[in-house]
Amino acid sequence: MTVPVYLVDDDDAVRRALGLLLSTVGIKVIPFADPQAFLGQLSRLEPGCLILDIRMPAISGLKLQEKLRENGVDWPTIVISGHGDIEACRRAFRNGAVDFLSKPIDEEDLIDAIHKGQEILVRTMQARAEKAETLALLAALTQREREVLDRIAAGFTTRQIAEGLGLSPRTVESHRAAIGAKLGSTSQAELTRIWLEGTQTP
Numbered sequence: 001m002t003v004p005v006y007l008v009d010d011d012d013a014v015r016r017a018l019g020l021l022l023s024t025v026g027i028k029v030i031p032f033a034d035p036q037a038f039l040g041q042l043s044r045l046e047p048g049c050l051i052l053d054i055r056m057p058a059i060s061g062l063k064l065q066e067k068l069r070e071n072g073v074d075w076p077t078i079v080i081s082g083h084g085d086i087e088a089c090r091r092a093f094r095n096g097a098v099d100f101l102s103k104p105i106d107e108e109d110l111i112d113a114i115h116k117g118q119e120i121l122v123r124t125m126q127a128r129a130e131k132a133e134t135l136a137l138l139a140a141l142t143q144r145e146r147e148v149l150d151r152i153a154a155g156f157t158t159r160q161i162a163e164g165l166g167l168s169p170r171t172v173e174s175h176r177a178a179i180g181a182k183l184g185s186t187s188q189a190e191l192t193r194i195w196l197e198g199t200q201t202p
Contacts (some may be wrong), residue, residue: 004048035059049117054081076117153195
């Protein structure tokens with residue numbers, strides 16, 4: 001999976017320098033001169049790693065970071081600043097920053113931070129894809145099958161499930177077979193894992 005890098009910095013020289021630097025190690029940077037330009041394109045951008053300058057007119061890098069998180073955009077973010085302070089650093093990390101780098105930026109530190117952010121995003125996207133697949137499998141169950149699965153995941157035996165739902169053990173076994181066919185496993189451990197994955201919040 002190729003993870004794009006978006007650089008939001010109002011300093012044209014910084015955008016050019018970082019773009020050139022990162023291109024030498026195979027990292028393509030998509031630059032934006034200000035947060036408004038980035039936000040205007042956001043809905044058309046694929047998930048990526050962000051590099052945000054703290055001090056920008058109208059909307060600071062930290063404000064942009066907070067605004068994105070409020071709108072459910074949790075892309076890995078690297079915050080850069082020529083005037084960084086401890087409180088700004090803390091605020092950036094509280095909002096999920098991968099790293100906080102001071103200008104002049106150490107090349108290796110920036111590249112390492114980008115690679116870290118890209119790896120985080122890949123893992124996040126994979127986890128979300130797996131969760132979506134699990135939810136789709138569970139959505140294929142009937143209401144009764146879901147009731148049976150809930151009890152399987154709780155560790156109930158076939159007889160206990162039958163008694164709790166007012167069914168015969170044979171009917172419960174029939175539902176278990178249907179659940180197994182739809183979820184791709186008849187193993188109680190695997191069915192429980194799927195149930196947990198589908199019911200736990202991120």
